[in-house]
Amino acid sequence: MKVISQNAHLDLKSPGTWIRLEPDRRFNPLCRQCGRPGIVHAQGMQRIIRDLDFGPAQTFLQVQYRRVWCEQCGKANVEQLSFADAGKRITHRLARYIYELSKLMTVRDVARHLDLDPKTVKAVDKYFLDKEFGRTDCEGLSIIAIDEIALRKGHMGYMTVVLNYLTGRVVWMGEGRNMETLDAFFKEMTDAQKQAIEAVAMDMWEPYINRVRHHCPQAKIVFDLFHLVKAYGEVIDVVRREEVRKAATKEDGAYVKGSRYVLLKNRENLKPDERVRLRELLQANERLNAVYVLKDQLKMIYHYRRRGWAKKALDQWCALAEEVDHRAMRRFIGRIRYFEYGILNHCDYAISTSPLEGVNNKIKVIKRKAYGFHDPHYFALKVKQALPGHKSTTEIG
Numbered sequence: 001m002k003v004i005s006q007n008a009h010l011d012l013k014s015p016g017t018w019i020r021l022e023p024d025r026r027f028n029p030l031c032r033q034c035g036r037p038g039i040v041h042a043q044g045m046q047r048i049i050r051d052l053d054f055g056p057a058q059t060f061l062q063v064q065y066r067r068v069w070c071e072q073c074g075k076a077n078v079e080q081l082s083f084a085d086a087g088k089r090i091t092h093r094l095a096r097y098i099y100e101l102s103k104l105m106t107v108r109d110v111a112r113h114l115d116l117d118p119k120t121v122k123a124v125d126k127y128f129l130d131k132e133f134g135r136t137d138c139e140g141l142s143i144i145a146i147d148e149i150a151l152r153k154g155h156m157g158y159m160t161v162v163l164n165y166l167t168g169r170v171v172w173m174g175e176g177r178n179m180e181t182l183d184a185f186f187k188e189m190t191d192a193q194k195q196a197i198e199a200v201a202m203d204m205w206e207p208y209i210n211r212v213r214h215h216c217p218q219a220k221i222v223f224d225l226f227h228l229v230k231a232y233g234e235v236i237d238v239v240r241r242e243e244v245r246k247a248a249t250k251e252d253g254a255y256v257k258g259s260r261y262v263l264l265k266n267r268e269n270l271k272p273d274e275r276v277r278l279r280e281l282l283q284a285n286e287r288l289n290a291v292y293v294l295k296d297q298l299k300m301i302y303h304y305r306r307r308g309w310a311k312k313a314l315d316q317w318c319a320l321a322e323e324v325d326h327r328a329m330r331r332f333i334g335r336i337r338y339f340e341y342g343i344l345n346h347c348d349y350a351i352s353t354s355p356l357e358g359v360n361n362k363i364k365v366i367k368r369k370a371y372g373f374h375d376p377h378y379f380a381l382k383v384k385q386a387l388p389g390h391k392s393t394t395e396i397g
C-alpha cells in the first residue's frame with residue numbers, strides 16, 4: 001500500500017485525520033484466504049478503516065483494495081492487507097489497543113473513550129480472549145476445586161467453575177451446576193488427564209460427586225469446611241426461628257429474632273457489643289446455646305490431620321449433636337454420616353474451595369467489565385483472564 005496523502009481534514013466526512021491508501025502496483029495482490037499471490041480480478045473497491053488516533057484526532061484510512069483471482073482457492077477473494085482485515089472496519093493495531101484497554105476498563109468506557117460502538121469493542125475483546133483463553137487446557141492438572149457461582153438470583157443464574165488448585169488458574173467455566181455441566185468439562189479431557197486427577201475439593205453436591213466418581217474414580221473427593229459450616233448455618237437458623245416462635249408472647253422473642261447476624265457470624269469477627277449480645281442470648285437460651293457451641297466444635301474435625309483422630313472428633317460431634325434432640329439437627333447428622341468419607345479425606349488432602357472465593361470477589365468487577373451477564377461465554381473468558389493463576393505451586397496443608 002502506498003500512502004497518497006496524509007492531510008488533516010481531507011475529504012471532510014468526519015473531523016480528524018484522513019489517510020488515503022492505494023495499492024502498490026509493483027506487487028501482485030495476495031489472496032486473503034490462503035495468503036498466496038494472485039492476479040487482479042477487480043479493483044476500485046474502497047473501504048474506510050479506523051486506525052489508532054493521531055493525537056486527539058481520530059484517524060481514518062481510506063483504503064482502495066482489489067479482488068484477487070486465486071488459483072489455489074479456485075475463486076476470487078478480497079486481497080490480504082497487512083494492517084487490517086479488508087472485511088473489518090478497524091486496523092489490527094487499533095483492535096490490539098481495544099483489547100489492552102478492555103483489561104482495565106469496562107466495555108462501555110472503552111467504547112466511549114474511542115467513540116466506538118460497544119458491540120464492536122466487545123467483539124474485538126472476545127476475539128482476542130478466545131484466542132488466548134478459549135481452549136480448555138487440562139495439561140498437568142492433579143488437584144482441582146469445583147464450585148458454583150451465582151450470577152443472579154434464581155435457578156438459571158449459576159455457572160460452574162473448575163480451578164487448578166495448585167496454581168489458582170481458572171481452567172474451565174460452564175453454565176449450570178448439574179451433571180451435564182460437569183460432563184461438558186470432562187469431555188475436554190483425555191483419559192490420561194482424567195486419570196491424573198488426585199483430589200477434588202467441592203461442596204456436598206450430588207451432581208458434582210456423581211460425575212467426578214464417574215470420570216475420575218481414583219480421585220479423592222474432599223468436602224470443605226466452608227460449605228459444611230454454611231450447611232450447618234441452616235440448622236442454626238431453624239432452631240433460632242423456632243425459639244422465636246416459642247418466645248413469641250414474651251419479649252424475648254424480639255431479642256432472639258434480631259440475633260441471626262451474631263449467631264451466623266464467625267466469633268472472631270464479632271464487635272465488642274455483638275459479643276455481649278451473643279453471650280446474653282446464649283445464656284438465655286439453652287438449646288440455641290448448644291447449637292451454637294456445636295458450630296465451633298464442627299471446625300475441630302478439620303484440625304486433625306490423622307484420619308483416626310478426625311474420625312473420633314466427628315463421632316464425638318455427632319454424639320453431642322444428638323443430645324440437642326431436634327429434627328433439623330438429626331437431618332444434619334444424617335448428612336454428615338452420609339458424606340463422612342469426603343470430610344475425612346481432608347486428612348489426605350487438606351484442600352478447600354476457598355481459592356474460588358477469588359472468583360466470587362472479582363465477579364462484580366468482571367460483570368461490569370463484561371457488559372453484564374448476557375453472554376456467559378464472554379463472561380467466562382473474562383474470568384479466565386482475571387484469574388490466570390501463578391506458576392509456582394501452593395503448599396497443600
Ligand SMILES: [Zn+2]
Nearest residue numbers: 031034070073
Ligand atoms: Zn487463495
